[in-house]
Amino acid sequence: MATxxxxxxxxxxxxxxAARTLRREGKIPGVIYGHSREPQxxxxxxxxxxxxxxxxxxxxxxxxxAIEGTNGRALxxxxxxxxxxxxxxxxxxxxxxxxxxxxxxxxxxxxxxxVGVRLGGGIVDHxxxxxxxxxxxxxxxNHIDVDISExxxxxxxxxxxxxxxxGATVEDEPxxxxxxxxxxxxxxxxxxTTETPASTEPEVLRAKKPEEGEGESK
Numbered sequence: 001m002a003t004x005x006x007x008x009x010x011x012x013x014x015x016x017x018a019a020r021t022l023r024r025e026g027k028i029p030g031v032i033y034g035h036s037r038e039p040q041x042x043x044x045x046x047x048x049x050x051x052x053x054x055x056x057x058x059x060x061x062x063x064x065x066a067i068e069g070t071n072g073r074a075l076x077x078x079x080x081x082x083x084x085x086x087x088x089x090x091x092x093x094x095x096x097x098x099x100x101x102x103x104x105x106x107x108x109x110x111x112x113x114x115v116g117v118r119l120g121g122g123i124v125d126h127x128x129x130x131x132x133x134x135x136x137x138x139x140x141x142n143h144i145d146v147d148i149s150e151x152x153x154x155x156x157x158x159x160x161x162x163x164x165x166x167g168a169t170v171e172d173e174p175x176x177x178x179x180x181x182x183x184x185x186x187x188x189x190x191x192x193t194t195e196t197p198a199s200t201e202p203e204v205l206r207a208k209k210p211e212e213g214e215g216e217s218k
């Protein structure tokens with residue numbers, strides 16, 4: 001389980017005007033919620049949050065959140081950004097409760113070079129890059145390794161074949177493909193050309209039959 005630290009302060013002002021004021025002061029409005037607490041409005045330093053997001057995976061990192069001397073754990077659930085400036089406008093935190101499962105997206109990391117790539121010139125088609133699981137935060141992985149070293153051309157790995165932490169529940173479809181070792185398109189086209197060569201025989205044009213009476217002298 002990856003963890004990181006962040007400080008926040010309580011805020012009382014709400015609405016667009018209060019949010020704009022906070023941003024001018026270099027702060028980002030936010031909220032923390034959880035089943036055992038009322039939603040609480042917060043403010044975090046923009047610089048601190050941006051630095052943190054540069055080095056963590058926001059989807060599955062537990063944040064040690066200090067709120068004016070009170071410490072707790074939370075996950076970042078939503079980050080709202082300006083559509084053009086990429087400026088962070090708002091951040092949502094969800095409180096982490098020990099023993100309570102949470103749904104998170106975990107990166108899938110491919111390990112090894114497939115046989116089909118080394119010997120067959122295949123291409124690794126990584127179709128599913130994150131796995132959605134419900135898991136106790138104490139067992140939350142930073143990533144899940146997927147060993148692809150023994151895959152040949154045409155082989156694939158599906159969600160049902162992945163190893164997840166004990167007690168975790170996978171939310172994705174079990175038959176969804178994670179990775180496929182594909183044959184290069186150029187090789188497929190070359191094989192198709194070899195199997196069905198173009199005909200070299202000339203086309204026979206049939207003479208048009210004259211219509212009845214055509215060519216008779218009157």
